[in-house]
Amino acid sequence: MDTAGIIKITTYPNQNTFTPAFALAPTIYFVPGIGQVALAATGALVLGGGTITAGHWAYEKITSYFNNPRRVVSSQYGIPTSLLDGNGKVKLGSFKDKHGNTPLSKTSGTFKNGNLTIQKDTAGHGGRKLKKNGKRVASLDGSGKVLSK
Structure with a gap:
C-alpha cells in the first residue's frame, strides 16, 4: 500500500482543469459493528467512501472506539486484550521464560504466553520484539508500550 501520492482536486466543476495536491494514504481500522474505517492524515473519518x-x-x-487505546492496539497488532492494560501497554508480567522469570525481572531471554513470545531486540534498537507464532507483530519498549510494527 502506498503511503502518499498525488491526487487531483477539481477547481471548477465540469471543467478539465485540476490542481495537483499531495495526500497521505489513510490508515485502515476495523471497527466492530461498523466495518472498515479509514482515518485520514487530516483526521477525517471515511466510511464506505464518504466522510x-x-x-x-x-x-x-467510531470515536468511542478510537478513545480506547486497549481496543485500538489489539485491533492493529493482533494482541489479545487480556494481555493489554487500560493504556494499551503489553502486560510484561504475563510472559514467563522456562525458569518462571518475566521481562520485568530479567532483561534478556525469550518469554512466552501461549503463541506469543517476547525477545530482547538484538539489532541494537533497544526494547523488545513481540512475535506471534514466530512472526513479528510489534516492537515494545521496556515498559510494554507498543512502539511500532
Whole structure:
C-alpha cells in the first residue's frame, strides 16, 4: 500500500482543469459493528467512501472506539486484550521464560504466553520484539508500550 501520492482536486466543476495536491494514504481500522474505517492524515473519518461528520450515527461509535487505546492496539497488532492494560501497554508480567522469570525481572531471554513470545531486540534498537507464532507483530519498549510494527 502506498503511503502518499498525488491526487487531483477539481477547481471548477465540469471543467478539465485540476490542481495537483499531495495526500497521505489513510490508515485502515476495523471497527466492530461498523466495518472498515479509514482515518485520514487530516483526521477525517471515511466510511464506505464518504466522510463521517459529528452527528452521524456512526461517528459516536467510531470515536468511542478510537478513545480506547486497549481496543485500538489489539485491533492493529493482533494482541489479545487480556494481555493489554487500560493504556494499551503489553502486560510484561504475563510472559514467563522456562525458569518462571518475566521481562520485568530479567532483561534478556525469550518469554512466552501461549503463541506469543517476547525477545530482547538484538539489532541494537533497544526494547523488545513481540512475535506471534514466530512472526513479528510489534516492537515494545521496556515498559510494554507498543512502539511500532
